[in-house]
Amino acid sequence: MTELKHLLDRAADGTDTPLRTDPVALLHRARSARRRHRARVAVGALSAVTALAVATPLAATQLRGGPSTEPGALTPAASASGDATLSESEVVARCYEQVQSYNALARWGAGAGLPPRSKLPIETYRAPNSRRYDYRVGDVASVESAEMDSFGSFYRLCLIPATGHESDPVPLTTFVPAVDDDAMIAQVCSETEPQVGQVRNLRGAEVVAAQRGPLLLAALLRQGDDYYACSVPHPDNTDDMDHTINLATPQSHVVVQAGVENGKPTGPVDAYYYAAGRLDEVAGAPVAAIRIEIRDQPTFTVPVQGGEFAFVHVVPDSPGGIHGTRYTLLDADGDTLGEPSTWSDAQG
Amino acid sequence: MATSHDEEFTAFAAASLPQLRRTAYLVCGDWHRAEDVVQDALIRLYRVWRRVERQEALLAYARRTTIRLLVDESRRPWRRERPTAGHGADSWVSASSAGAVDERDVIVRALSTLPPRRRACVVLRYYHDLSVRETADVLGCSEGTVKSQTAHALATLRAVLGDLDLVKGTSS
Incomplete structure (x- = not known):
């Protein structure tokens, strides 16, 4: 046995983590998924037509500290926090109607020719981060159902409404904040899905870099000595709230997030390339910029200020994603400081 | 069914x-x-x-x-x-690593420094003992890609894990 085989065998010893899958329950899910798959195949042609209908032209990206090309999305009247701390059940009760309205917009819902997502009972919902945070009216809270309907899970953000305003519409764009809306960025980035990645209370953290595209915000937040990179996609594009954070560890090259966002299947197929993080000095010289090369695309440069950066780059009409990327670290004179290992190809 | x-x-x-x-x-x-x-x-x-x-x-x-x-x-x-270079894998490794780092964590942390496809190459080749061709079938890529991805992965692992003789006795 090789040393590597030995290490892998040891690492794969999962006796400390018991299985939680019930094969019979899995069978029920499999049967349900098969029915859903058949339904999707049946509406495929209709989805293609819908894609033409909802396609929208790209807007310019919005860079923190630069000219704003998009208005902030948060409804001002809804952002004023109330005084009383809300219990989990109170958060769920206030958010229920708002969440239902988002579910009705879901990708595989009525817009794609399928029946609307089922309205799950309020009793199935919870606010998973309520034990971490003291929520008040006007705060952003995550709410999810413990159940799944045939289209998948429900993990949503909610702007907690005041009493009597539970049915007021709150646009989904509220949750992709403007680059200068520090408080909203910090709130949304604090509401990542516990089952997907880490959750960190970043309220009060300083937003040190941010850029926003039509469907995505990338931001770098500083909390004490720690930095967190946060990406926030447009929720309607994913049917979910797949925003994530990553700790930006200072000893790494720290491009902690990079990725491609393609738009939902019924939307425009634009590729997004984004990252946020920190860059230490290289060979004693501070990094002033990152030059990014994407195969078959014009090269572009991202400024790095004080070692901090965040960017969102949109490559229009790229249904196959982005292939072949390389980045080079530059000093203030534009000279090469280093070429770290490349981000691997990113495909949508 | x-x-x-x-x-x-x-x-x-x-x-x-x-x-x-x-x-x-x-x-x-x-x-x-x-x-x-x-x-x-x-x-x-x-x-x-x-x-x-x-x-x-x-x-x-x-x-x-x-x-x-x-x-x-x-x-x-x-x-x-993904953390992409250097030692920025802390956020990728599961929360269990908060405690003492044991031998199991070492290889998992080392794997976390690899892109997913290279990680898969290592697991298929050296955990499942699949051949290059079988690994290529699983990943849906060419045998050449498997060889190069595996070679890059092993080089990275050696750099992270030190002088362990990782694959002594195996053939490509």
Whole structure:
């Protein structure tokens, strides 16, 4: 046995983590998924037509500290926090109607020719981060159902409404904040899905870099000595709230997030390339910029200020994603400081 | 699918889950995510059960689907996030690493420094002892890609793990 085989065998010893899958329950899910798959195949042609209908032209990206090309999305009247701390059940009760309205917009819902997502009972919902945070009216809270309907899970953000305003519409764009809306960025980035990645209370953290595209915000937040990179996609594009954070560890090259966002299947197929993080000095010289090369695309440069950066780059009409990327670290004179290992190809 | 097939599926799921989850864990570094992905793979297997049953081993299909889901998930819109260089893998390694780092953590942390496809190459070649050709079949790529990805992966692992003689006695 090789040393590597030995290490892998040891690492794969999962006796400390018991299985939680019930094969019979899995069978029920499999049967349900098969029915859903058949339904999707049946509406495929209709989805293609819908894609033409909802396609929208790209807007310019919005860079923190630069000219704003998009208005902030948060409804001002809804952002004023109330005084009383809300219990989990109170958060769920206030958010229920708002969440239902988002579910009705879901990708595989009525817009794609399928029946609307089922309205799950309020009793199935919870606010998973309520034990971490003291929520008040006007705060952003995550709410999810413990159940799944045939289209998948429900993990949503909610702007907690005041009493009597539970049915007021709150646009989904509220949750992709403007680059200068520090408080909203910090709130949304604090509401990542516990089952997907880490959750960190970043309220009060300083937003040190941010850029926003039509469907995505990338931001770098500083909390004490720690930095967190946060990406926030447009929720309607994913049917979910797949925003994530990553700790930006200072000893790494720290491009902690990079990725491609393609738009939902019924939307425009634009590729997004984004990252946020920190860059230490290289060979004693501070990094002033990152030059990014994407195969078959014009090269572009991202400024790095004080070692901090965040960017969102949109490559229009790229249904196959982005292939072949390389980045080079530059000093203030534009000279090469280093070429770290490349981000691997990113495909949508 | 007839009831008998349902019974076969549940029996197969119960028997294969532990092994598939171990494979998935080595690729993703998170036991819960590994189990979720295996569930998804088995659900997909159910959809094509009869065809797969006729054409190839069910376990091989389930393993291939599990690996591809993990590799593809890393490229999935809205999900893609990775530390990319240096030692920035802390956020990727599961929360269990908060305690004492034991031998198991060492290789998982080392794997976390690799891109997903290279991780999969290492797991398939050196955990499952698949040949280059079999690994290429699983990943849906050329044998040359497997060789180069594996070579890069081993070089990285050697740099991270030190002077361990990782693959002594194996052939490519």
